[in-house]
Amino acid sequence: MDALTLPLSNQLLVLTAPHAAVKLMLELSARLALSGELRVLDGGNRFNVYPVARIIRRYSPELTRALARIRLARAFTCYQAAAMLADMPAETRPLLVIDLLATFYDESVNLNESRRVLAGCIPHLQRLSRIAPVVVSAKPPAPISPERAVLAEDLRNAAAGDWQLETLPAPKAATLWDMGA
């Protein structure tokens, strides 16, 4: 992956990276909040607002307003994640799903069940991506449960565009993001 250009188009993009590309997703949230509203589903309890606020502030003094444009909800179990996606109305605001698979890797839910629940989520992700950009980030499973990698595969197969990052690209503000002419 060399660049993600803004504005994003209406499709389902999946980013797989070592730590679910959290830093990148937070930066993306900040950039999007500068110019419009967005929805965030935090699947791994990772949405640290502080770096987002710092990035926004670099570009604009209207921090409070920008932060108000980010509407986020946290899922602490895979069932919650599924329910949230099912209940989400399709609309034009971009949707960022951070670390979706975290709750699906939970050992207390067996693998078949996790796959079943994820399979229920995917049609909703696709539905939502028809009229809005949907970016989903995921990390690979922990080394002690390699069998769960199939969940990441299931997710990638559903995507229109899918990127796997071995290492994150160094953030170069000028080249990584094209703010548009």
Place this chain on the structure above:
Amino acid sequence: MADLTGWLLDLYEDERGGAALWLIGDDGGRHRLRQEFPVVFYAAGERAQLKGLWSWLRGHPLQPRLSRDQRRDLFQPEPVAVLRIEMQNAARQPQLFREMAQRFPELDYYDADLAIGLRHAARFGTFPLARCYVRADEDGLVSDLRVLDSPWDLDPGKVPLRTLALRPDCDPAHAEPQSLIASHDGHEYRFAFEDERPLLVNLRALLTRLDPDLLLTYNGDTWLLPRLLETAQRHNLPLPLNRDTERGVLHKKEGSYFSYGQIIYRGQQILLYGRCHIDCRNAMMWQDYDLEGALETARITALPIQTAARVSPGTGISSMQITTALRNDILVPWRKQQAERPKTAADLIRFDQGGLVYQPITGLHFDVGMIDFISMYPSIMVRSNISPETPFPDRLGSSDYPPGLVPLTLGPLLEKRVALKQRALSLPTWDPRRRMDKARSEAHKWLLVTCFGYLGYKNARFGRIEAHEAVTTWGREALLRAKEAAEEMGFNILHMYVDGLWVQKKGCRQPQDFQPLLEEVASRTSLPVGLDGVYRWVAFLPSRIDERLPVPNRYFGVFQDGSTKARGIDLRRRDSAPWVADTQREMLRCLAHAETPAALPDQVSAALHILRAQLYALRAGRVPLESLLVGKKLSKELAGYRVPSPGARAALQLLAAGKPTRPGQRIKLLFTRGEPGVHAWNLPEAPDPAALDFAYYEDLMLRAASALLVPFGVSEEDLHVRMHADLGEQLTLPLHAWNRRRMAAQNTPVYALAGGSQGAA
């Protein structure tokens, strides 16, 4: 037909259908009864799926009764259309549900995985040790059951429980036990393990003759009972551990699981029918409240006595909520999937916080009042009506809405706690009720402390993150209002911590002097608030690393009545070496003798004397090894350690000796010189007392002692110098001050210079 009154001992599914009940009769008999008890559960969801389930159930051999209904789901505004499934045979319901959930995983299930005791409690108001009236026929079939008392009674009548205690003569983890010790009513019997047949015969006779209600063991779950059962099998002499002869004992496997970010180890369990087995070593909160507390937990949560003794307070709270829900016709979801409603990023910063934690003004302070809110979070939950289905409260201490599930559940518990606390203030010290009240209060305390965390727990059936956040929000508001009240009334605030404040005002020395402040705080917050006590003096400690940095919740002090209180120092930590903790405690007691500030310097000298004596005893080899044991918990599997911690190194030693340890288990170890630096306690080879790392233990002790002495002007460095000076090493004084760390790193005892042996082994 017989009319019986007595106490309910045990309740479980009867294989023939319905509930099996064991009643301790007023007539002294133990009656095994059966009661018809159909169980009901529900399914909801997409129409086509429900229809499929209906047809499948129609054809099912277990023949459940089916009907349609509308019932209330706490998380939905409108009642939910459900398929109602009723089964006459409660014992078969779990199996049916398992099959159902596998075939129709898309559906939502309610009331599907509930313990029979909770269902029975919801319908009849029963609970373990409830006083009941029962009418039953000659076959023991119950036609009428009425409960005569309540778990909320302050003084439940004494139940004539027959108890048999069994324990091995030593800790099996440490050495091979030689005999079994059985005791009851002051009689004690010893049976050698190697004489297996006589042991079994005698134990059988004892069980049959005594017919105990309660089997109290040490290591019963993990070692004793499995061993006895295996021995009984080999000799073909079955042990009548169960009273219910139609059933075998229940074996539950061991395991480690994650809870609140910590890994918890649960040993295997042996559970009985008709009789209650409690393993004092495997009981969850035994350290804190022993048998009376466990029985109180069972009463309040309606969980069977054996279960209540073993499970965490979280399970207790969950059970209470389930019973309340059932009683109020609220569906109990099988899996929680209620998700958070979206909030803005700015809101997240505001609400994702805990209690207010202030930095104290470090140092020594005199005549300090400690005011705290009584059970703050539970009180807020009840009074502000915080529950998953109620709106975010707009004020403290009251609500316009009818009470939600959570306040309905907690209300009676909170009332009982407050009532017992108030009684504790007025009961004379010789009153036998004091001990009972104290044990029961501990049980209440743990349940109440857990209920707030449970509100935010991801797997809690009736949890909701917004409710959890509402509690902390109003908790912060309450503390700030208390602060404002104190400041307006001229008090100096020394420290604040979540639900309490330490205040000081010239002329305020007696509890009465703080009364106006208490009233003002209570009036501004509408929450119960009390005076924990007035400290003669209290010391707030700074950080060990940087003296400029105050540390919250790390202090010690003496109340006016001479009792001491400490937080955040070694004597409070479970894993501290007893030698260190006991010495610190002794030093604190010594300091506490100072009745006036002027008397303190003498007490400080006396405390130093105690310290000196203990350090000397260590070097002289007079400190028993058991009191030098430090506890460590394994936080993960051994393979997960890149660099083995002392705990991991000890675990490796145990593994090599054939004693594997699981994550979450506590290991006791001694620190030794050289490699590997530790000696695990339960190894077959006894540790060599001469190999102890004296320098390390000295360091531990001096660190603990300096925590007590820093507020009195004695720094950690000073302490080192003084202690070593007293042991005659004048030459090493300047060397010591500069090289202490270097020496410790090389693991060389400072007294290598003194030469000779370090005392007799």
Place this chain on the structure above:
Amino acid sequence: MGRTLPSITQEFMQEQEAFARFRRALRRADQLALDDLFASARQHLSAAAYAAHALPMETFLLSMMLEQHKEVLRLRRELDELRGALHG
């Protein structure tokens, strides 16, 4: 269990760490003075948490100034007392 954001103390240490390079290049005496400033800000972490500011560093800087001003007030008082003692 819920907590998504780092605690105010963790956030404070991050902000302090962000100035590590600046600190390194300072003279030793200045480093100690800087450490004092940061330590002083720690006195008010609870207020910083309650403030729920999106940019907590601003609250930390304000806390440092607060402590500095307290010191100024204290010195002024001491000075007045000394003056009084001198002329009294």
